[in-house]
């Protein structure tokens with residue numbers, strides 16, 4: 001028994017090592033809210049919030065924490081610590097911090113084979129400008145990549161959601177992330193139409209903060225707003241007119257002291273009405289701009305939702321009611337873009353046209 005156990009273990013560790021020795025190539029989904037790393041032959045090995053915390057002493061910044069640990073510090077830091085989200089609206093807002101974060105994550109998944117520099121594919125929003133694309137490529141190269149390829153996020157999302165994107169039929173994917181919502185129509189492996197709006201999970205959190213301030217004189221931080229959204233958030237008025245409620249704490253704006261109140265799903269639906277409406281309108285606009293035969297395919301096949309925002313309660317229903325289209329939520333919607341970028345790396349030959357190594 002012991003011998004067998006030993007053998008099995010020895011075997012495992014060899015298997016463990018082989019892929020990272022022979023390939024350390026990676027795919028990275030550098031998201032506004034979360035960064036995911038896929039290693040060739042191994043799948044998704046890391047998924048952490050895109051946050052870096054620095055310790056500041058005598059004007060010098062030193063990285064204190066990255067990812068999950070740093071996210072816990074957001075909104076709770078003393079003067080000597082600064083927690084930063086380097087990505088905003090899908091692109092790099094703070095170059096140095098983004099580079100520090102990518103470096104940290106690459107090192108974390110790449111412990112053993114330090115001798116080989118990896119090739120890395122990163123996805124970028126369809127709407128990213130050439131300057132923004134160059135910034136992403138540059139930060140990946142400075143973080144230690146041998147070669148950096150870019151792939152459009154909607155293509156990655158659709159591959160990750162398992163859509164038959166290389167078929168000669170119209171497929172619509174709607175990726176709702178932290179910073180942006182990207183609506184795209186794909187056919188024959190490429191983008192026919194794509195539009196990115198700067199509305200996503202962050203905008204929903206802001207809408208909740210504003211609602212509580214205006215309607216209930218309560219000031220809450222981003223993490224409380226996000227918690228309200230992910231626990232009872234809904235895109236549609238509950239059928240009973242109220243839904244469930246939760247207790248939340250914040251600061252009373254009238255007298256400045258902490259206060260606890262109850263918020264219902266109906267109130268959250270009211271708070272989220274505007275961002276939800278903007279997402280529905282982006283889908284309608286895309287449908288109107290799609291050539292008729294492809295639009296007919298989409299009416300037949302429906303729309304696929306990916307990204308963390310796809311998990312907002314009843315968003316699929318709200319979209320169906322407003323657009324008349326069938327709507328599905330992808331399995332593993334938070335991981336779709338990373339999985340799709342990873343598949344592009346694994347099947348690079350077949351998907352060569354979608355990966356851009358030099359612009």
Ligand SMILES: Nc1ncnc2c1ncn2[C@@H]1O[C@H](COP(=O)(O)OP(=O)(O)OP(=O)(O)O)[C@@H](O)[C@H]1O
Nearest residue numbers: 031032033034177178179180201307308309311312
């Ligand atoms: N159950 C849920 N309900 C509503 N929103 C959710 C839920 N779970 C996660 N989210 C939101 O999803 C967002 C993160 O999604 P995702 O990881 O796809 O974004 P990202 O890829 O980092 O951003 P982007 O693609 O815009 O750069 C966050 O705003 C988070 O609050």
Ligand SMILES: [Mg+2]
Nearest residue numbers: 031177307337
């Ligand atoms: Mg994303």
